[in-house]
Amino acid sequence: MLHVDLDQFIAAVEVLRRPELAGRPVIVGGHGDPNERAVVSTASYEARALGVGSGMPLRIAARKVPEAVILPVDHEAYMEASDAVMATLRSQPGATVQVLGWDEAFVGVETEDPEAYARSLQAAVLARTRLHCSVGIGDTLVRAKNATDFGKPAGIFRLTKENWLDVMGERPTKELWGVGNRISARLAALGITTVSGLAAADPLSLVPEFGPKMGPWYAQLGRGDGTAVVDDTPWTARGHSRETTFQQDLTEASQVDDAVRQLTAQVLEDVAAEGRPVTGLTLKVRYAPFVTKTHAKKIPETSDPEIVLARALDLAAAIEPDRPVRLLGLRAEMAMPDDARKGHTPTRSGW
DNA sequence: TCTGGGGTCCTAGGACCC
C-alpha cells in the first residue's frame, strides 16, 4: 500500500494564495500574533531550516526568526484543500483511501508497479491542487508510513520486510510511528535504543514495563510488522471536545463558570451535528503554570442541553478555588452506533 | 523557551458484585 503525505501542507496552502511568500520563512499558528499564547501549526521548509518546528510556542519561533511571516490558522482553507486532495486520491484507479488527517492518507491498491502508480498519483494531486506530496510504499501500514519520510520532499520511497532493518535498524526508536519521547526513554532504560534492538526484543519481555497489549505491540513496531489492510470504513467520532487557553489566567470563580458554560455550548454544537446522545463528560483543567487535572463522569444517555450543562457544572465544582486557571477543556463522549468501526488503526483527525 | 487544539487508545486502581 501507499502512504501519501502533503509537503508542509498548511504553509503550502498559504503560499499558494500569496505567491509573494514563496521562498520566505512562513510560520502559521494561532491568530498570527507572536505575543499570544499559541504554538506553531506548520512552518515552511525555509523556517524549519532556521530552527522552527510545529508545536513550538509562537513567541519563541518569532524570536528565533524575526524576519518570518507569521500567519493566522485558517481552518476552512485547509479543509477545502484537504477535501480536494482526498477526492483526487479516491479517483485513482483501484484506490481504497483511509484518511489519517488533513494532509495524510493510506491508499490501498493492487499494482505491478507501485512507483509508477505513486508518480501518477503525485501528478494528479499536483494538477488538481497545485500541492506537492511525498509517497511511501510499504507491505504494511507501518512501513509505508515510515517510508514517506525518506521521500520528502515530493519524492517516493519503498520500505518492505526486505530493507526495513537496513534502512531503519540503526535509527532511534522514537522515529517509529507510535513511539514518542516517553516510550523511547523507557525503552532505553531497558537497554533498547534502536529499531533493530526493539525488533530483536522478546515481545513478552516488554510486558512487565508496558502491559500485555502495548509491550508486544512495540516489539511488533520495531519489526515493522502489523496490518496491511487499508480500511476505508467511514470513521465515527467517539466524542467531541473543545478547549481554550486563556491569554490571562482566570482568577475569579465567575470567570471559570462563564468559561464552562461557553465550552459546553460549543461542544454541544458539535455533538448536535452528529445527532447522537451524550454518555459522558470529561473536564480538563490546567492550573498555572502547567499542572493539568481531569475530572470525568459517566452520565445517563441524554440529548438535553440543560442536563449536559448541569453535569458539566457538577464537574466544574471540583476546580480548586484560589488557583489561577490557564486552560479549560470539555469533552463529551457520545453513544456509538452499532455499525461503527472500532479497531486498532484509528483514523485521526486534526493536522 | 514555555508550552494549542482536536482526537484515540491503554493502564492502574478502587468499588462493587457473585
Next chain:
DNA sequence: TCTGGGGTCCTAGGACCC
C-alpha cells in the same frame, strides 16, 4: 477471625497522533 478468586464498571491519568 481473617480472608478466596473472578468479573465488570468507573475515574484518573499517561501516551501517542496530526
